[in-house]
Amino acid sequence: MKTYNYGKQHIDAADCRAVLETLKSPYLTCGPKVAEFEKALCRYTGAKYCVAVNSATSGLHIAMLAAGVGPGDEVITTPITFLSSANCARFVGADVKFADIIPQTANIDPAEIKKHLSAKTKALVPVHFAGQSCDMQAIKETVKKSKKKIYIIEDAAHAIGSEYKGSKVGSCKYSDMTVFSFHPVKTITTAEGGAVTTNSEQLYKKLLAYRSHGMHHTQDWEYKMLELGLNYRMTDIQAALGISQLKKLEKFKKRRRQIVDFYNKHLGLKHLQEQPFSNACFHLYPILVDNRREFFHKAKKAGLNLQVHYIPVHTQPYYRQFGYKKGDYPKAENYYAHCVSLPLYYDLTNADLKEIIRRIKSIL
Numbered sequence: 364m365k366t367y368n369y370g371k372q373h374i375d376a377a378d379c380r381a382v383l384e385t386l387k388s389p390y391l392t393c394g395p396k397v398a399e400f401e402k403a404l405c406r407y408t409g410a411k412y413c414v415a416v417n418s419a420t421s422g423l424h425i426a427m428l429a430a431g432v433g434p435g436d437e438v439i440t441t442p443i444t445f446l447s448s449a450n451c452a453r454f455v456g457a458d459v460k461f462a463d464i465i466p467q468t469a470n471i472d473p474a475e476i477k478k479h480l481s482a483k484t485k486a487l488v489p490v491h492f493a494g495q496s497c498d499m500q501a502i503k504e505t506v507k508k509s510k511k512k513i514y515i516i517e518d519a520a521h522a523i524g525s526e527y528k529g530s531k532v533g534s535c536k537y538s539d540m541t542v543f544s545f546h547p548v549k550t551i552t553t554a555e556g557g558a559v560t561t562n563s564e565q566l567y568k569k570l571l572a573y574r575s576h577g578m579h580h581t582q583d584w585e586y587k588m589l590e591l592g593l594n595y596r597m598t599d600i601q602a603a604l605g606i607s608q609l610k611k612l613e614k615f616k617k618r619r620r621q622i623v624d625f626y627n628k629h630l631g632l633k634h635l636q637e638q639p640f641s642n643a644c645f646h647l648y649p650i651l652v653d654n655r656r657e658f659f660h661k662a663k664k665a666g667l668n669l670q671v672h673y674i675p676v677h678t679q680p681y682y683r684q685f686g687y688k689k690g691d692y693p694k695a696e697n698y699y700a701h702c703v704s705l706p707l708y709y710d711l712t713n714a715d716l717k718e719i720i721r722r723i724k725s726i727l
């Protein structure tokens with residue numbers, strides 16, 4: 364029996380050639396391919412600057428550092444996300460506040476953000492869940508009334524290729540920085556990898572420095588270390604793969620949207636709703652079922668290796684030490700109780716989709 368995972372990368376001959384060529388080139392790391400990938404991401408998203416890094420987690424970390432987030436500050440994010448969206452605040456010693464979701468999209472609710480804003484709020488990390496953009500204009504309006512600068516850092520790990528009100532996610536039209544992930548389960552991959560886009564030259568220079576030890580080259584062999592930076596550099600081998608993958612993004616997006624339409628039409632199960640402002644490059648297709656654990660086990664037996672996105676972050680033992688408990692974010696917790704993500708990736712054929720739907724209907 365053919366088995367299906369919830370996600371899978373698509374690597375073609377051009378990807379393989381790009382990697383091999385770079386492997387034989389003089390630069391293996393952080394050379395011309397990284398610069399070319401960054402330029403391609405700028406062209407694609409419309410952002411002025413881009414810094415490629417070795418993961419989205421690293422990207423979120425240096426975004427926090429560049430924004431000057433630190434001890435005593437508060438960062439607001441959603442409970443329905445991968446750990447990094449919250450952990451990045453903890454890396455720099457800031458406190459994490461969560462804001463509940465909108466059930467129809469599972470994205471952070473701007474009205475809930477408002478409830479958690481305080482004099483200590485320094486940054487917001489909206490996450491474009493499943494590839495659908497958050498309502499960025501509403502989020503920006505929410506923080507505009509605040510007296511001090513609140514940085515908006517988009518976690519777009521799911522959302523390369525997506526659009527909000529006609530602008531590409533990553534254009535930073537409504538934010539200070541946007542962070543992408545190129546992990547193999549995401550829409551395009553560099554094996555491990557990520558990138559941060561911004562329109563601010565000042566943030567760009569800080570991101571560059573934090574990516575590489577806080578070093579600023581002056582002349583000849585001389586450099587000055589101004590910040591305590593890290594080594595979060597992407598390799599040229601990875602960037603070569605990224606450049607090649609990015610060329611396929613529109614094709615990936617088209618197929619992913621077709622698959623989502625197909626499931627919406629033929630499954631008849633509860634799913635997320637795309638809002639009029641969104642033109643998503645879908646990363647996940649979660650459905651909501653009544654007996655989720657039983658469904659998950661039966662699906663596994665039927666050759667469907669599904670996944671749950673996500674266990675609400677505030678319920679993790681690490682976050683409970685800060686006083687969070689079950690019941691704090693009822694909409695996120697209710698979503699988690701029912702959600703499970705179906706296979707969604709470029710290689711799925713129409714015959715695969717019919718087979719997946721047949722298996723799902725047989726276990727309901």
Ligand SMILES: *Cc1c(COP(=O)(O)O)cnc(C)c1O
Binds near residue numbers: 417556557
């Ligand atoms: C995958 C993911 C990350 C982390 O990405 P890495 O590149 O693996 O560090 C962060 N946030 C979200 C929402 C993700 O899905």
